[in-house]
Amino acid sequence: MRIGQLARSVGVDTQTIRFYEREGLLPPPDRQDNGYRIYTERHVERLAFIRRCRILELSLAEIHELQRYQGAPHQPCRAINTLLDDHIAQVRSQITDLQVLEKQLVSLRASCNDDREIEACGVLEGLSEGSMQ
Amino acid sequence: MRIGQLARSVGVDTQTIRFYEREGLLPPPDRQDNGYRIYTERHVERLAFIRRCRILELSLAEIHELQRYQGAPHQPCRAINTLLDDHIAQVRSQITDLQVLEKQLVSLRASCNDDREIEACGVLEGLSEGSMQ
């Protein structure tokens, strides 16, 4: 199949497919005489794998690492699980950070109603006077 | 004061200060005969304002907008409060998204313990077989 069909069947832009190839995540496929890329079913699987990883916000580097593990099927899988644990930890810390941020923003927002002049806006005051901890 | 002292007093890199100037967030200061930038106390305040906004993850575009409001002190402040409301909504949606992500990751992680071969790793299986919703 050609790149357009691969793109449609996995739900990715053709540009993204070429990008993954350049980044070494997707092996370079054979070419037709006219230079068009020809993909096989294995490419579909490989690309779908990448997409599922990306949905989980694994980085391209992490995906690369997972692909290397796939090439050594008899090693213990601890490294894979560790990779995922680290990723989970990072997501949790992002959540925590955003929750702190949300509290600060809500508290700032509470310092003003909608019926003031900008001069007297509590939000702008809060941002200007650095009463942030 | 020169750029280094401004940078230290606000806790920013000198590069970042020049970057803000290029982006129109910080007004271009006067120059000494040798070309060095000379900053005033107003620049300190302005830069500190930007930094406090950035800590709250307001975008440079949003900061720009806030600065425009500062120039019209007798307008009603509704637009400012709306800007903040939108930002809070965005932060909350990020949190929600990350919480969904965390659940998916934890469930994937639960499908494997640390004592398997990569071939049998539940994590890799889950990523390969697309049993994701």
Next chain:
DNA sequence: TAAAACCATATAGCCACTATAAGGTCAATA
């Protein structure tokens, strides 16, 4: 036969910086 749809490469843009290179200026020290 001509238009529409597809393919190719190369390049730039997004965000908010951060890093590097290559050089000019100034004060203090050996």
Next chain:
DNA sequence: TATTGACCTTATAGTGGCTATATGGTTTTA
């Protein structure tokens, strides 16, 4: 006086993961 070191300048490229644009070749369809 010569040189070190700290400071300043501009210009350019890199980060991540795409996405958009420009320019042109190829295939399919009407």
